Structures are given as structure tokens and as C-alpha cells.
Amino acid sequence: MLIVSLIGVPLVGALLISQAGRWPNVREAITLITAATLFGLATQLIDPVVNGAGASLSVAEPIPGLEIAFDVEPLGLIFTLLASLLWFVTSVYGIGYMRGGNEPRQTSFYAFFAIAISGAMGVATAGNLLTLFIFYEVLTLSTWPLVTHKQNDAARAGGRTYMGVLLGTSIGLLLPAIIWTWVVAGTTDFVPGGILVDRMGPTAAAILLTMFVLGIGKAAVMPMHRWLPAAMVAPTPVSALLHAVTVVKAGVFTITKVVVYIFGLDFLATVPLEKYLVYLAGFTVVAASIVALKQVEIKRMLAYSTISQLSYIVLAALVLAPYAEIGAAVHIVAHAFGKITLFFCAGAIYIASKKTRVDQLRGIGLRMPWTMVAFAIGALSMIGVPPTAGFVSKWYIIAGAFQVDNFFVLAVFMASTGLNAAYFLPIVFRAFFRPEDQAPPKEHGEAPWPMVAALTFTAAGTILFFVFNGPIVDIEARMLEVAR
Amino acid sequence: MTILEWMPFSVLVPLIAAPLCALLPGRVMPWSLAMLAVIASAAISALVLPAAVDEPLRYAFGNWPPPFGIEYYVDAVNAFLALLISAMAVVILPWARKSVNQEVPERQGPFYALFLLAMSGLMGITLTGDAFNVFVFLEISSLSTYALIAHGQRRAALLASFRYLIMGTLGATFYLIGIGLLYIATGTLNMADLAERVPEVSDTRAVRAAFGFIVVGIGLKLALFPLHRWLPGAYANAPSAVTVFIAATATKVAVYILLRLVFTVFGVEFALDMPYREVFFTLGIIGILFASISAIDQPTAKRMLAYSSVAQIGYIALAISLVSVEGLAAGLVHIFNHALMKGALFMAVGAVIYRLGTNRVEDFAGLAKSMPWTMLAFVLAGLSLIGVPLTAGFISKWALIQAAIAQDNWVAVAVVLVGSLLAVIYIGRIAEAAYLRPAPENRAPIREVGPWMMVPLWLLIAANFWFGIDTSLTLDTATRGAEVLMGVGP
Numbered sequence: 001m002l003i004v005s006l007i008g009v010p011l012v013g014a015l016l017i018s019q020a021g022r023w024p025n026v027r028e029a030i031t032l033i034t035a036a037t038l039f040g041l042a043t044q045l046i047d048p049v050v051n052g053a054g055a056s057l058s059v060a061e062p063i064p065g066l067e068i069a070f071d072v073e074p075l076g077l078i079f080t081l082l083a084s085l086l087w088f089v090t091s092v093y094g095i096g097y098m099r100g101g102n103e104p105r106q107t108s109f110y111a112f113f114a115i116a117i118s119g120a121m122g123v124a125t126a127g128n129l130l131t132l133f134i135f136y137e138v139l140t141l142s143t144w145p146l147v148t149h150k151q152n153d154a155a156r157a158g159g160r161t162y163m164g165v166l167l168g169t170s171i172g173l174l175l176p177a178i179i180w181t182w183v184v185a186g187t188t189d190f191v192p193g194g195i196l197v198d199r200m201g202p203t204a205a206a207i208l209l210t211m212f213v214l215g216i217g218k219a220a221v222m223p224m225h226r227w228l229p230a231a232m233v234a235p236t237p238v239s240a241l242l243h244a245v246t247v248v249k250a251g252v253f254t255i256t257k258v259v260v261y262i263f264g265l266d267f268l269a270t271v272p273l274e275k276y277l278v279y280l281a282g283f284t285v286v287a288a289s290i291v292a293l294k295q296v297e298i299k300r301m302l303a304y305s306t307i308s309q310l311s312y313i314v315l316a317a318l319v320l321a322p323y324a325e326i327g328a329a330v331h332i333v334a335h336a337f338g339k340i341t342l343f344f345c346a347g348a349i350y351i352a353s354k355k356t357r358v359d360q361l362r363g364i365g366l367r368m369p370w371t372m373v374a375f376a377i378g379a380l381s382m383i384g385v386p387p388t389a390g391f392v393s394k395w396y397i398i399a400g401a402f403q404v405d406n407f408f409v410l411a412v413f414m415a416s417t418g419l420n421a422a423y424f425l426p427i428v429f430r431a432f433f434r435p436e437d438q439a440p441p442k443e444h445g446e447a448p449w450p451m452v453a454a455l456t457f458t459a460a461g462t463i464l465f466f467v468f469n470g471p472i473v474d475i476e477a478r479m480l481e482v483a484r
Numbered sequence: 485m486t487i488l489e490w491m492p493f494s495v496l497v498p499l500i501a502a503p504l505c506a507l508l509p510g511r512v513m514p515w516s517l518a519m520l521a522v523i524a525s526a527a528i529s530a531l532v533l534p535a536a537v538d539e540p541l542r543y544a545f546g547n548w549p550p551p552f553g554i555e556y557y558v559d560a561v562n563a564f565l566a567l568l569i570s571a572m573a574v575v576i577l578p579w580a581r582k583s584v585n586q587e588v589p590e591r592q593g594p595f596y597a598l599f600l601l602a603m604s605g606l607m608g609i610t611l612t613g614d615a616f617n618v619f620v621f622l623e624i625s626s627l628s629t630y631a632l633i634a635h636g637q638r639r640a641a642l643l644a645s646f647r648y649l650i651m652g653t654l655g656a657t658f659y660l661i662g663i664g665l666l667y668i669a670t671g672t673l674n675m676a677d678l679a680e681r682v683p684e685v686s687d688t689r690a691v692r693a694a695f696g697f698i699v700v701g702i703g704l705k706l707a708l709f710p711l712h713r714w715l716p717g718a719y720a721n722a723p724s725a726v727t728v729f730i731a732a733t734a735t736k737v738a739v740y741i742l743l744r745l746v747f748t749v750f751g752v753e754f755a756l757d758m759p760y761r762e763v764f765f766t767l768g769i770i771g772i773l774f775a776s777i778s779a780i781d782q783p784t785a786k787r788m789l790a791y792s793s794v795a796q797i798g799y800i801a802l803a804i805s806l807v808s809v810e811g812l813a814a815g816l817v818h819i820f821n822h823a824l825m826k827g828a829l830f831m832a833v834g835a836v837i838y839r840l841g842t843n844r845v846e847d848f849a850g851l852a853k854s855m856p857w858t859m860l861a862f863v864l865a866g867l868s869l870i871g872v873p874l875t876a877g878f879i880s881k882w883a884l885i886q887a888a889i890a891q892d893n894w895v896a897v898a899v900v901l902v903g904s905l906l907a908v909i910y911i912g913r914i915a916e917a918a919y920l921r922p923a924p925e926n927r928a929p930i931r932e933v934g935p936w937m938m939v940p941l942w943l944l945i946a947a948n949f950w951f952g953i954d955t956s957l958t959l960d961t962a963t964r965g966a967e968v969l970m971g972v973g974p
Contacts (some may be wrong), residue, residue, distance in 0.1 A: 060953050062874075063882060064960075068953070134873040141872070151920050159920070160912070167908050171871070172901045176885060183889045 002044055003057050003070045006080065006121045007135075009038050014114035021107035028095050031110050035088035038117070042077075042084045049077045050475060056127055066182065068134065071127030071190065074475040075260075075329055079124040079253050082336055083246050086458075087117050093344055093454035094237035100351040100448045103235060109149060113238070115142040120246045123253065129178045129188035129262070132254060133170070136218070139250055140166045146238045147231050154233050161230035166217050169224050173215025177208055181262060190257060194264025205263070206273030212258050213277050218251025219314055220307045222284040228307055232299040236347030239299055244306055244339035249332050252313040256328055259317045269320055278318045282412040284311035289419035296357050298346045301423065302339065305382060308416060309335045316397040319409055324400025329476040330469065331393035337462045338381030338390055344455035345375040348447035361427055363436035368446050372431045374459035379424035381462045384417055389465035396473075487535045492543055492556055494528040494566060495611055497521050498604035506597035511585060518596040519577050522603065526570035529563070536563035537964055542613070550613070551674035557613025561816070561965035565740050566610045568820055572732045572827060573603050579831055579940035580725030582933070583838050587723040588635050595635060599729070601628035606737045615663050615749070616673045618741055619656065622705070625737075626652045629730060633722040644717035651704055651714040658701030665694035666749075678749045686754050695758055698745055706738040708764075708801055709771030712794045716782075719790035724834030727786065731793055732827040736819045739800055743812070747969040752807060764805035769899045771798030776906035780913070785833045785843040788910055789826065792869065795903060796822045802896055803884050810887035812966035813959070817883050820958050821868075821876035821951060828865035828944035832858050835933045835941065848914050850923025854930045857938060859918045861945050866911035868948040871904045875952040879959065 013034030020027040049072050056071040072080070094113075098106050119142055122135025140163070148159035182188050185195040196205060217224045231243045259268060268274055285308050292304035309331070316328035348371045349355050349364065365372035381388035394413065401409040446452050501521035508514045535541060540559040544550055558566070580599075588595050605625025609618050630652065634645035667673055669690045670681040685691050700711075707715040715735075719727050746755050755761075775794035782788040796818070803815035835858045836851065837843050852859045868875035881900060888896035932938070951958050 062879060062953050062955050064955075130873070137872050141867070145919070148920055151922075156916060156920050159916070163908065163912065167870075168905050171904050171908075175881075176889075176897055176901060179882060179885050180889055183886060 001057075002041060003072065003125050005041055006038065006045075006125060007118050009034060009041065010114040010118035010121065014111045014118070017114060018107060018111045024099075024106065027107060027110060028091075031091045031095075031114070032088065034114060035084065035091050035117075038121075039081070039084040039088055042080045045072055045077055045080065048072075049074060050478070058127075063130070065186070066130055066188065067128070068131050069127035069189075070125045070131065072125050073190070073261075074478055075253065075256060076124040076126075078329060078333060078472060078475060079249060080121060082249070082333055083117065083120045083124065086241055086245050086336060086340055089454050089457055090237050090241040090340070092450045093240070093347070096448035096450035096454075097235065097237050097347050097351055100451070101235075103149070105149065108145060109235070112142050112145045113241075116146065116242060116246065118142075120250055123250045126190075128190060129181060129258075132257070133174065133178055136170060136174075136250065136254065137167075139218075139247055140170065143231075143238070143242055143247060146242065147234045149235055149238070150233060158230040158233035162227045165224060165227035165230075169215050169217030173211045174217075175215075177211035177215050180208060180211075188262075190261035192261060194260075194262055194267050196263055197267045202271050203273075205267070205271045209258075209263065209268070209271060209274065210277065212262075213255060213280075213314065213318075216251050216254045216258075218247055219255050220248060220251065220284075220310050221281055221314055222287060222307070222311075225284070225288065225307045229300050229303045232297070232303050236299070236343060236350060239303075240340050240343035240347065243303070244343050245336045248306060248310055249336060252310055252317070252328070252332060255314055256317045256325075259320075260325065265320050265325070268318075274318065274320075278315060278406075278408065281311040281315040281318060282408060284308065285315065285412050285416050286419070289416050289423070293419060293423045296359060298349070298356060298358055298361075299343070301358060302342050302346060305342075305420070305423075306335075306339055308420075309339065309382065312393075312397065312416075315409060315412065316400065319397070319400050319404060319406055321400035321403040321406075323396050323403055326473060326476045327393050327396030327398075327400055330396055330472055331390075333472055334381065334389035334393040334462075334465060337458050337465060338378045338388065341374050341378035341455055341458040341462055342382070344451065344458060345371050345378065348451045348455060351451065352444045352447040358427055362430045362434040365428075365431035367444060370446055370452050370456060372428070374455045375431070376428045377459040377462050379428055382424060383420045387463055387466040389462045389469070392466060392469050487531055488541050488543055490528050491532050491541055491558060491611070492545070494525045494532065494570060495604050495607040497524045497528075498600040498607070502597045502600040502604065505600055506594045508593045511592050514593040514596040515577070515581055515584075518600055519574075521600055522570060522573040522577055525603075525607065526567070526574045529567040529570045532558060533563040533567050533961075536560060537961065551672045551677040554612065554614045554617050555674065556611045557676060558611055559965070559968050560961055561744070561968055562610045562740060564816070564961045564965060565736065565819070566607055568823055569603065569606050569610065569733045569737070572823055573729065575940045575943055576725065576729050576732070576827070576831075579728070579834075579937050582936050583724045583834055586838060587637055587725075595632070598628040598632050599726075601625070602632060602729070603733075606733055609737050609741055613675050614673055615666065615675055615678060615745070619660055619663060622656055622659065622741075625734070626656060626705075629726075629734065632726045632730075633718050635723050635726065636721040637723070638721060640717070641721035644714075644721040648714040648718045651711070655701045655704030655711075658697045658704070660701075662694040662697030662701060665690045665697065669694070675744065675749050679751065682750055682754070686750075686757075692758065695750055695754070699742070699760070699763075702738055702742045702745070706735055706742065707794055707797055709767050709774060709794060709798060712771070712775070712797070715794055716787050716790040719793065720784060720786040724830070724837055728827055728830040728834060731789070731830050732823040735793065735797055736823060739797075739804075739815070739819055743804060743815075743969055747812075747971075752970060756807065761805050761807060764801045765896075768798045768801030768803075768805055769895070771795060771801060772899055772903040773906075776903050776910070779910045780906065782910075783844055785836070785845060785848070785914060786830070788845070788914075789829050789833065792907065792910065793826060795906075796826070799880070799884060799900065799903065802899070803887065806887050806891060806893070806896070807970075808887060808891065809963065809966045809970050809972065810883065810890055812969055813963040814880065814883035814887045816962035816965050817958050818880040820962070821880045821948075824876050824944055824947050824951065825865050825868040828861060828941060828948060829869065831937070831941045831944065832862035832865065835937050838933055838937065839930045845913055845917060848917040849921035850918070850927075852918040853923065855932050857932055858941070859915075861941050862918070863911070863915050864945050865948060866907075866915065868952070870907045870911060873952070874949060876948045876958075878952055879955055883959065
């Protein structure tokens with residue numbers, strides 16, 4: 001029942017929003033109430049899942065022996081909590097953004113946003129690959145109207161790339177991988193320890209794993225990353241929540257689930273080609289950082305930074321060390337807070353000053369101190385400097401690399417830390433310590449207060465997570481105990 | 485009367501109603517009679533299906549015992565298809581009313597009479613157990629379909645109809661030659677009887693030639709690549725209601741009769757001896773790729789969907805070329821599911837034609853604003869065509885890919901997936917125009933269509949999702965039917 005309401009509440013919200021288009025205040029109130037309700041419901045899951053009771057549900061059986069079923073496990077719980085909490089924050093922010101920017105078609109914007117969240121809830125709580133795939137596609141399809149929101153040529157082109165890559169990878173690689181898994185194992189349930197052990201030779205398993213890693217296009221492992229920069233034509237709240245948190249995390253979440261519950265860590269360790277995928281993820285980390293270095297649009301730079309950070313998680317999941325698995329889960333949360341802060345800042349800058357380029361930001365820190373301090377915190381978290389969230393996950397992932405003596409991972413992290421610093425720190429520096437080139441055409445201060453409140457909240461979260469990450473780590477450690 | 489005695493009436497009711505219909509004046513009366521006839525036919529089919537799944541129903545006409553007389557032979561395979569045809573007719577006729585009023589304003593009595601004839605012909609092909617009787621019904625349905633297509637508003641409809649007539653007649657003649665050869669070789673026309681006698685003479689040249697003639701002949705009716713040339717023109721130029729009906733049923737029946745003859749009459753081993761597998765596999769694959777790519781740059785939505793239909797026939801050909809229970813089941817399930825999705829898609833396009841008078845792709849610009857429910861239906865049915873989960877199309881794709889993987893046939897898997905992605909492109913073209921492009925400024929304001937068109941359309945959309953989630957009717961019956969065809973199972 002709880003799971004049904006997790007998926008159903010945002011859908012009901014979407015329905016109500018679509019009917020309330022004439023009264024913007026009612027419409028926004030519905031969004032906020034729905035988001036708050038959803039987070040409340042998600043917290044109800046903590047107890048049963050942490051105590052090991054779990055929560056599962058079977059709905060229908062479209063293919064004999066294959067059900068649409070839900071089962072919440074620790075990783076899914078974290079994803080649920082994260083997405084619902086940040087949805088609320090983003091809704092507050094979005095109200096400021098959409099009104100401040102006088103965006104058209106706000107009703108359909110809020111409605112599709114809610115549907116996308118519903119899809120994310122389904123991904124988080126899916127009990128098998130089929131169910132996960134269903135909601136994975138719901139998420140893809142419901143975000144297309146959001147990406148193409150502006151309805152101009154750039155939006156249409158971006159939307160085409162977005163759909164092309166995401167549907168192409170999911171139908172072309174992920175779906176056959178799922179069916180193959182089902183033909184081999186007779187089930188697609190997420191079972192601790194995996195379902196493919198002794199059912200598949202190492203070479204076949206290596207091909208299957210490659211199909212999964214590349215087929216889950218939402219994880220944006222190169223060369224399947226092009227959709228993410230393309231998605232930046234969307235309004236910033238969409239980029240912030242969906243393309244820094246929900247959609248992309250659904251991708252890495254799926255990869256982690258496949259690694260832990262479909263293959264199993266012990267079985268994967270025997271797969272020969274596995275280490276090449278580690279190299280691919282490592283390459284993505286470094287290459288995306290280098291590309292980010294050359295970007296002039298703030299949002300595109302952040303998108304490439306996201307590609308790089310997502311591959312941290314994929315890399316961590318594929319290192320197959322217990323600490324690294326914890327690090328992967330922690331980084332899902334840590335990166336979410338840091339990156340959503342950065343996007344919130346980019347949107348705030350755009351609404352306040354219409355600036356979108358990195359080289360326009362000289363001296364802006366004096367006009368928008370709250371925003372740029374938050375930006376600095378987010379940037380430090382991306383680099384992995386204490387006391388920010390990014391440091392915690394990096395710690396666990398590197399500890400995991402030492403557990404299995406994987407020095408390649410170590411080298412990747414060192415290189416990427418340097419690169420991250422190289423593209424984030426100059427922005428912060430120029431914003432505070434360089435004078436403005438010329439006075440802006442219109443005097444401006446901070447963006448509307450809901451936006452500032454939201455970005456302050458997430459920036460504070462980025463710092464607090466450094467101190468209070470215990471519960472998340474505990475929950476993940478429990479998952480690994482069960483998985484062993 | 486028992487179910488067995490009721491069963492032939494699912495063909496006879498529309499057949500008898502047709503001439504009456506032709507005599508009725510005006511618009512309301514012919515339509516009402518046609519509606520009553522198809523409802524009766526569908527009700528009977530619905531009752532027959534559960535009975536036929538357990539044990540085949542055999543009805544001898546005029547009490548002439550087979551193989552001397554004509555018998556109807558109904559098992560899981562054709563009972564399923566008969567229900568599909570008659571149920572689609574029930575859903576389509578209410579939709580057709582408005583559209584036909586606009587596109588065929590005069591002499592609707594004969595029009596609905598032709599519709600009933602076409603439908604009863606298809607039902608007859610499906611239910612009969614006599615190979616020559618198949619030919620008779622094939623001609624009944626084909627001739628009435630040519631006439632129906634010629635009712636299209638534009639002059640091109642006459643040409644398209646004439647083309648179809650030539651190709652269709654060639655196909656029927658080939659089929660007849662094949663049946664004639666079989667009759668010479670075995671002395672019987674009853675399919676069950678043929679099935680027993682063909683193995684004795686199976687290494688004669690006559691029987692091999694018969695197989696070739698029959699496969700090519702039906703291949704023409706089926707629009708199997710490269711014999712598909714008549715189909716896009718026929719679909720694009722026929723009145724919308726006719727397009728919906730023939731797209732949802734006619735080629736499906738041709739697939740059925742192919743399966744019945746190849747697997748029941750000739751038998752699996754004979755087919756494997758002939759290049760059946762290779763031919764259908766190759767043509768299926770080329771058909772999927774060629775037709776999907778052709779669909780992308782068609783100027784009108786109807787032509788695009790027509791090429792998509794050719795591609796879907798490729799899927800079915802690919803499925804039945806696997807010669808396994810899973811493969812045949814995938815083919816049969818896709819026959820059913822494709823009727824649902826393509827019916828809905830043509831209905832949505834037909835609704836646009838009804839309001840807008842055109843269906844060129846660029847004319848869809850901005851339609852999502854003025855016809856939101858029609859366009860939403862189009863997109864949802866399109867998702868089913870692509871094979872997105874929770875839709876009927878997903879079940880088809882899953883079944884087909886599973887059957888291919890079970891034989892380690894990775895080429896088939898790859899082609900099916902590429903086909904799906906090409907479908908994303910051609911459905912996406914229309915969706916993008918409708919949702920993301922502004923309506924031309926000189927267009928007169930248009931309204932959404934009324935409930936007569938909307939309700940049947942959304943019934944089909946609902947069915948697309950229902951059969952994507954609950955597959956107990958479709959997948960189970962198809963598997964049962966595949967077992968019957970392969971001659972295995974209980």
C-alpha cells in the first residue's frame with residue numbers, strides 16, 4: 001500500500017495540477033503539498049526497511065512467471081528519500097524560477113515534473129528488472145516535454161538527441177540484456193548475491209554486463225553521454241532536479257542494482273572483461289572533466305561535470321570492493337546535494353542577471369553573495385574538499401580501491417580532482433575577487449527569495465552531510481551484509 | 485442449439501445481412517443493420533473461443549460428412565482470430581459512422597453491404613476447414629475490399645484499388661493453382677484430410693510446386709516484402725474507415741491461412757525441407773528494415789503507417805520463420821496486438837482527416853492544442869507500436885526476442901530492436917510536429933472530434949494497455965495455438 005501511494009501520490013498530484021492551471025497559487029500549493037506528502041510517505045519506509053522487514057508487493061503478471069513487483073531495499077530507500085526531499089526543495093525553487101522568468105506553459109511543466117517523480121519512485125522501489133525498466137521508460141518519456149519546454153529549434157534539437165540516445169540505449173541494449181537475463185536465469189528478481197551465478201559462462205557474462213552498463217544510458221557512461229548536455233536546453237529546475245539528481249541517479253542506481261543483485265559481487269569478480277568497464281568509466285571521469293574545462297555555458301559545464309561524477313559511481317560500483325559499494329551509494333546522495341546546489345545557483349544567476357556564460361561572472365559574488373557562497377560550497381563538494389559531502393564519498397571509494405589494490409582508480413581520482421579544481425575554482429575566484437567588466441544594463445541583487453532559500457538549504461545540506469552521514473553509511477553497510 | 489451449431493452463424497449473419505443492407509435507403513438504417521450483424525457475429529465468436537480452446541469444433545455443412553462436404557474446423561488458432569476480426573468490426577463501425585458520412589456521402593447502403601461482405605469473407609477464411617472454400621471466401625473479401633478502397637475521395641483511390649486488384653487476383657490465382665495441384669496429387673480439399681495424405685506424396689514435384697504457388701500467392705495477399713507494393717497506396721487512398729478495418733484485419737487473416745496451410749497441411753518437416761525458414765527469415769528481416777526506413781520520410785501519416793504495417797508483417801514473418809512454439813506464439817500474439825495498435829493509430833489519423841481534411845505530416849503542426857485527446861491517443865498507440873513497456877507492443881517484442889534468444893538468433897534480436905528504434909523516429913516526427921511546432925496562422929480553428937470517434941479510439945488505447953499488463957487471454961491463447969500448429973502439447 002505504501003509503495004502504491006509512493007507512485008500514485010505524484011500521479012494524483014499531476015492530475016490535480018493539470019486541472020488547476022487557471023489558479024497559479026492553487027497549482028503551486030498542490031505541487032508543494034504533493035511533494036511534502038511524498039516525502040512524509042517515504043520516511044514511513046525507513047523503519048520497515050532498516051529493520052530488515054522490507055516492503056514488497058506484486059501487482060500483475062504480464063508475462064508468465066514475470067511479475068510487476070515492488071520491493072524496497074536499502075539503496076532504493078535512500079533514492080526514494082533523496083528524490084522526494086529534493087523534489088520539495090526544487091518545487092520551492094521552481095516557483096521562484098518560473099514566475100521570475102515569466103515562463104510559458106507552467107501548468108504542464110509542474111504536471112510532467114510530478115509524473116517524472118512518479119517514475120523515479122517506481123525505479124527506486126522496483127522489485128525486478130522488468131518493473132524497473134517500465135518506470136525507467138516512464139521517466140524517459142515524461143521528461144521529454146520538460147526538456148523541450150521552450151519549443152524553439154534548439155529545444156526540438158535537444159529533445160531529439162535526448163530521446164534518441166535514451167530510448168536507443170534502453171530499447172537497443174538494456175531491453176535485450178533484461179530478456180537475456182530472464183532466458184538464462186528464469187527470473188529477473190533482485191536477489192542478494194545475484195541470480196546469474198553458475199548459470200552463465202564468464203565471456204557471456206562480460207557481454208551481458210557491457211550491455212547493461214552501456215544500455216543504461218541514464219548513467220551517461222561514454223559514449224552514451226550525449227543526451228545530458230543536450231538536455232540542458234530545459235528550464236533550470238528541470239536540469240537541477242532531473243538531470244543532476246533523479247534521471248541520472250536512476251541510471252547509476254540501476255547499474256548498482258544490477259551489479260549487486262543481478263550479478264553479485266563474487267560472481268562479477270570472476271568475469272574477465274569486467275576491468276575494461278572500469279577503464280571505460282575511468283576514461284569517462286577524466287574525459288568529461290577535460291571537456292567541462294572547455295565549456296563556456298555554465299549549465300553545459302555542469303552537465304559535463306555530472307557525466308564525470310556519475311562515472312565515479314559506476315566506477316565505484318564496478319571496483320567490487322565493499323567500501324567502494326558504500327562509496328557508490330554515498331556518492332549518489334553527496335553528488336545530488338552538491339550538484340543541485342550548483343544548478344540552483346546557475347538558474348538564480350540567469351533569473352537575476354540573464355547571464356549564462358562562465359566568462360560573464362566577474363564580480364557577481366558581491367551582488368549575489370548568498371548564491372555565490374552556495375556555488376562555492378557546491379564546487380568544493382565536487383572537488384571533494386572537506387568539510388563537504390563530496391569528501392565522504394571520495395573517502396569510501398578510495399578506501400575501496402585500496403581494499404582491492406586498484407591503483408588505476410586512485411590515479412583517476414587524483415587526475416579528476418585536479419581537473420575539477422581547475423574548472424570550478426577560477427569561477428569562484430573571479431566572482432568574488434575580480435571587478436565587474438562593466439555595470440550590468442539593469443541593477444540586480446539576489447534572485448527571488450524562494451530560489452535563494454532553496455539553494456541555501458541544499459548548500460547547508462552539502463556541509464551537514466559531511467558530519468551527519470552515519471545513517472546512510474549504516475543502511476548501506478546493511479545492504480552489503482545481506483548481499484554477501 | 486449448441487455452441488457448435490451457432491458457430492457458422494458468425495460468418496453467415498454478416499453474409500446474409502449484406503444484400504439486405506444494400507437495399508436499405510438513407511444513412512441510419514444501413515449502418516444500424518451492419519452494426520447489429522457484427523455485434524451478433526462478435527458475440528458468437530466470443531462464445532466459441534473458450535469452447536474451441538479445449539477441443540476443436542467441427543461443423544459439417546448440409547450434413548455432408550467431410551471430406552466430401554465443406555466443414556468448418558475451429559480450434560484455438562482460428563477462434564482467436566475470428567474473435568479479433570469481429571470485435572474489431574464492432575469497435576470500428578461506430579467510429580466509421582461520422583467518417584463515412586463525410587467521405588462517402590451518397591449510397592451508404594451498398595458501402596456498408598461491401599463492409600459486411602469483406603468482414604464475412606475474412607471470417608469465412610478463418611473458420612473454414614476446406615482449402616477450396618478458403619479461395620471462395622478470399623475472393624469475396626478481396627473483391628469487396630477493392631470496391632471499398634475505390635470509394636476513396638481522390639482519383640488516386642481508383643488507381644490504388646486497381647493495382648490492388650491486379651496483385652490480389654494474381655495472388656488468388658497462384659493460390660488456386662497450388663490448391664489444384666494438391667487436389668490432383670491427393671484427391672481431397674479438406675485440410676484435415678490433406679494433412680493426412682500429403683506426407684505420402686510429399687516428395688513429388690507437384691506437391692513441392694503447390695507449396696511454392698501457395699506461399700507466393702498468400703505472400704501477395706499478406707504484403708510480404710517484396711510483394712508489398714500494393715499496400716501503401718491502398719491504405720493511403722481508401723476511406724479512413726476502410727483503412728482502419730483492413731489494416732487491423734485483412735493481412736492478419738492472410739498470415740493465419742499461411743500458418744494453417746504450412747504447418748497443418750504440409751507439416752513442419754515438409755516446410756523445413758523446403759526453404760521456408762530461410763525465405764521468411766530473410767524477407768522478414770529485409771522487410772522490417774526496408775519498410776521502417778521507408779516509413780520515415782513518407783509525406784502523409786497514412787502512408788507512413790502503411791509502411792509501418794509492411795514492417796510489422798516483417799516481424800510476423802520473422803517470428804514464424806523461427807519454427808518453434810515460442811516463435812509462432814510471438815507471431816500470433818503480434819497479429820492480435822498489432823491490430824489493436826494500428827487500428828488505434830489509423831483511427832487517430834482518421835480523426836485528424838475528419839477535422840482537417842489532410843494528413844500530411846507538416847499539417848500536424850500544433851494539433852496537440854486543438855485536438856489534445858486525439859493526439860494523446862496517437863502518441864500512446866505509437867508507444868505501443870514502438871514497444872514501450874506496459875503496452876501490448878511490448879509483449880509482442882518481448883515474446884519475439886525471447887523466442888529468438890532461445891535459438892541464439894542474435895541477428896533477429898538486433899533487427900527487431902533496430903526496427904523499434906526506427907519506429908521511434910517515424911512516430912516521433914508526428915509527435916514533434918503536433919506538440920512542439922506552432923499551428924500555421926492561417927488555419928481555421930478546429931475542434932476535437934465528438935464521442936462517436938473518441939470512444940472507439942480510446943477503447944482501443946485502453947485495450948493496448950490492458951493487453952500489455954494482463955496477457956492471460958492473448959499470450960496463453962497464442963501459445964496454445966502455436967502448440968496446435970506445431971503439433972505438440974496436450
